Amino acid sequence: MPVQALIPDMLPGLSDEILGCMELRQDPLFHKIPKEKIPYYVHESLQAGRLAAAAYKGHGIRAMCREAGLRYEITEASGKFHNVSFRAQIDFSKTPPEIILYASSLKGMQTVCQEILGERSSSGEADLDLLVDIHLAHEFYHWLEYREQSFTNERLEAIEVFKLGPWTKRSSVVQCCEIAAHAFCKELLGLPCLPNLLDYAYLIEEKQLQAEDFMQQITTCKLWI
Numbered sequence: 671m672p673v674q675a676l677i678p679d680m681l682p683g684l685s686d687e688i689l690g691c692m693e694l695r696q697d698p699l700f701h702k703i704p705k706e707k708i709p710y711y712v713h714e715s716l717q718a719g720r721l722a723a724a725a726y727k728g729h730g731i732r733a734m735c736r737e738a739g740l741r742y743e744i745t746e747a748s749g750k751f752h753n754v755s756f757r758a759q760i761d762f763s764k765t766p767p768e769i770i771l772y773a774s775s776l777k778g779m780q781t782v783c784q785e786i787l788g789e790r791s792s793s794g795e796a797d798l799d800l801l802v803d804i805h806l807a808h809e810f811y812h813w814l815e816y817r818e819q820s821f822t823n824e825r826l827e828a829i830e831v832f833k834l835g836p837w838t839k840r841s842s843v844v845q846c847c848e849i850a851a852h853a854f855c856k857e858l859l860g861l862p863c864l865p866n867l868l869d870y871a872y873l874i875e876e877k878q879l880q881a882e883d884f885m886q887q888i889t890t891c892k893l894w895i
């Protein structure tokens with residue numbers, strides 16, 4: 671069943687803030703973030719991604735990689751490590767870092783890509799090209815952070831994770847980097863929504879996530895944002 675039928679009227683209500691909040695929820699320390707600070711982390715991360723993208727407006731992501739000397743490789747190798755499937759990774763141990771895209775995992779997303787971003791792509795090949803661009807743009811943002819040694823999470827306020835007498839342990843919110851990378855990608859490629867929606871649509875289509883659970887999570891995010 672098409673994912674659109676499972677989640678009716680899905681796109682219009684899913685603002686960047688809501689999808690950004692969905693990403694934030696995946697932070698291992700999410701439960702330590704004071705609820706009133708959620709909009710701060712989401713908004714600031716989105717802004718960081720958009721601002722970085724503004725400098726590249728009108729540039730194609732593949733040319734950007736070439737000009738930056740960033741190599742990327744599309745491999746047929748499985749992106750499965752310890753039972754977790756990766757679609758793209760950036761290897762910072764190489765100089766310059768290299769982006770690796772896993773073709774078989776990307777191909778699995780062609781259907782949802784067509785359904786969610788349908789009007790942009792007209793063929794299976796165009797879908798795959800767009801999926802490659804989406805993942806390149808995401809990793810390009812991580813590379814910008816690495817190059818500047820300025821990571822989105824470290825630029826934002828740390829949260830208190832543990833307190834014992836006068837001693838307080840603080841930590842940054844790492845998922846902020848992901849929200850910013852999604853916003854960078856959306857802005858650069860002119861997507862209608864943050865690209866993490868594709869991940870959810872894929873999980874729903876693969877029956878790894880129930881549409882009702884997804885809608886419930888969205889409803890909760892709407893209360894926080």
Ligand SMILES: [Zn+2]
Nearest residue numbers: 808812848851
């Ligand atoms: Zn990432």
